[in-house]
Amino acid sequence: MQWMAWTTPTAIFFLVIAGLLVVFTVLGVRYPETPRRGILRIDTTRGDRLFITLLGSAFINAGWLALSGLPQWWALGICALWAAAVFRWV
The missing domain is CATH 1.20.5 (Single alpha-helices involved in coiled-coils or other helix-helix interfaces)
Structure with missing residues (x-):
């Protein structure tokens, strides 16, 4: 490889x-679990929220690379906040 x-x-x-x-x-x-309805007004399960978190984190990191000259560790912190928000409110 x-x-x-x-x-x-x-x-x-x-x-x-x-x-x-x-x-x-x-x-x-x-x-x-049974699906729950969050802020997006769609029924989501744990797996759906994980997928939304991973997809959003990919965009956050790509945007961070394109628009910021700061270390990528800051983007990781933003992704952690994003994941907490998705699992809490989505």
């Missing part, structure tokens, strides 16, 4: 995503 840049941060990223999927699968089996 020489064509892909498998660095430590890349491996950590994929491991975190895989870990989240495993945790959410176990939570879904152990504690089934």
Whole structure:
């Protein structure tokens, strides 16, 4: 796999995503939930909120790279706030 840049941060990223999927699968089996209606006025489950969080975080990080010269760690902090807001209100 020489064509892909498998660095430590890349491996950590994929491991975190895989870990989240495993945790959410176990939570879904152990504690089934009914969809809830949040601020978006659509029914969402844990998995839906995780998807919205990951998608929003990708846009936050891409925008941060395009518009800011500050370290990417700041974008990670914004993504954490975004995730907390999505899981609380969406």
